[in-house]
Amino acid sequence: MTLATLTKPWAAFSYGFLDASAKREMRRKMLKAIAVPGCQMPYASREVPMARGWGTGGLQVTLTLLKPSSSVKVIDQGADDSVNAASIRSFLSKVSGAAETWDTQAATLIQSRHRIPEERLRADQVLVLQVPNPEPLRPVEPNMSVARQMHADADYGRLWLILYEQMVRSGRIMEGAAYPALVNRRHVMTPSPIPRWDVPKLHMAEHLTFLSAGREKRLYAVPPFTQVEPLVFSDVPYQVEDHGALRCHRSGVTGYYMNEIPQDNGGSVFELSDSNLGIKAIRRAEGAQVEIGPTWYENGKMPQ
Amino acid sequence: MTAALALLAPHLMTTPPLLTLQGVSRRYGDVVALEDVSAAVYPGEVLGIVGESGSGKSTLLRMMNLEDTPDAGDYRLALPDLPGNLFVLDRFARRMLCATRIGIVYQNPHLGLLMKHTSSGNVAERLLIAGERSFAALRGRARDALEASEFPLNRMDARPFELSGGMQQRVQLAKAIALEPALLLLDEPTTGLDVSVQALVLDTLKRLQRDRAITMVIVSHDLGVIRTMADRVIVMRRGRVVEQGLADQIFQDPQHDYTQQLVHAKL
Secondary structure (H helix, E strand, O other): OOHHHHOOOOOOOEOOEOOHHHHHHHHHHHHHHHHOOOOOEEOOOOOOOOOOOOOHHHHHHHHHHOOOOOEEEEEEOOEOOOHHHHHHHHHHHHHHOOEEOOOOOOOOEEEEEOOOOOEOOOOOOEEEEEOOOOOOOOOOOOOHHHHHHHHHHOOOHHHHHHHHHHHHHHOOOOOOOOOOEEEOOOEEEOOOOOOHHHHHHHOOOOOEEEEEEOOOOEEEEEOOOOOEEEOOEOOEOOOOOOOOOOEOOOOOOEOOOEEEEEOOOOOEEEEEOOHHHHHHHHHHHOOOOOOOOOEOOEOOEOOO | OOOOOOOOOOHHHHOOOOEEEEEEEEEEOOEEEEEEEEEEEOOOOEEEEEEOOOOOHHHHHHHHOOOOOOOEEEEEEOOOOOOOOHHHOOHHHHHHHHHHHEEEEOOOHHHHOOOOOOHHHHHHHHHHHOOOOOHHHHHHHHHHHHHHOOOOHHHOOOOHHHOOHHHHHHHHHHHHHOOOOOEEEEEOOOOOOOHHHHHHHHHHHHHHHHHHOOEEEEEOOOHHHHHHHOOEEEEEEOOEEEEEEEHHHHHHOOOOHHHHHHHHHHO
């Protein structure tokens, strides 16, 4: 018997790129995060072949969850074809053998920044959001140790104070992306820089959501069927972006979150931010057999 | 013969105290900050605490605000659903109690106020901690509290660091009384203000005390302030209570050597 027979054959990297102990730590922290919805769990963010701030947190969660039968979709600003999304997707498939897909329906694992797909996610799908700044209290408390104590005390008065002052100054709530939301009536989380439009999609959702910040080394989760309530005043209702009536100039679809495209004449047109939904709508209009799943928003409104 | 006037026992004799402190001691290393201090405050009265710097009067006030735990002692507030020694409460119960039942005004406005937020927002934060979630109610109640502390309402959305010292103290006062606390603690509220502003702030405090029959504890090294405000006075020295009694008694007929020195030094 030689030593070579007892060891694994040499490989360029371990399965799913991260080594086994790194993945074990990730799994433990992810289970903890599920156990305490919305609570930030610190983890040892590993080096991945990508710069911090480009989605390393989300990438580590995705790498841990991958298996050869997975089907991965990566979204950047709603699009599957941007350079960052395409590189992350091909990297994921290269290190794991998982299939790549653009189709929200076909994907089992969806890594995203800035958007949650418009089609409803199912119980067998996992959404991984890349988070630049996981701490909702940072604008009101720069000291992170104190902020953690405030989380422990559920001392969120100052977050409401920010909203109060926006109402006083501007007459409406100015918080755009990353609108703070109360998870499971206990922890306030920042739901990554998704627009206000996407926050209600997390409320009582069927799918599991992980939110992970690689540079800040924190991850938290929204388990299935968990309450996610944006912070609002009882007499000032939560408002999503006013996109319900806008029409996509390429697919003709209305009632979804749109990107505004400035035009040479000074005006602007709109196109679907969820590019895969736009592609499917155009194909279907051309007569192809394309299945578009049920969407969260119907006719520009979120059913209660 | 005229009908005999009904002789009522003095208020203090018929009502149990709102606040009772018993045998409170606190050491910081070798320094004795408080040594077996006992005190009682009756509903609706103003208790003054005087003493030189380092006599333990501010430490005592911090104990009353549950900011510090003593080595020994018992602290009770005669309020519904607050039985037992308050020093044994956990931090959550403490925080809620301090936010809703006790108001405090510090000498240094930086301790009591969020300097970067608006004045009305500072008051609203108190209401938010207590669970108020209606914007209209927050706005209205913040305005009422600021009005009650005679703060100029056209400046209610100015940030405290843009305001004068007297106005900052008024914002602190509004914040303290916003939830109509059972107990208002004042830690040198007028020190550092010039004499005319000091008189105005004391005037406001007096008016509040008269209108709302609020129970106050006021700490000051300034006997003038204590004489204006307090019904009863505690004199402290080196962490001990050396003398206590009605304000007039203390000022006209001080018994203890130290009190005599103090009163004569002032007058």
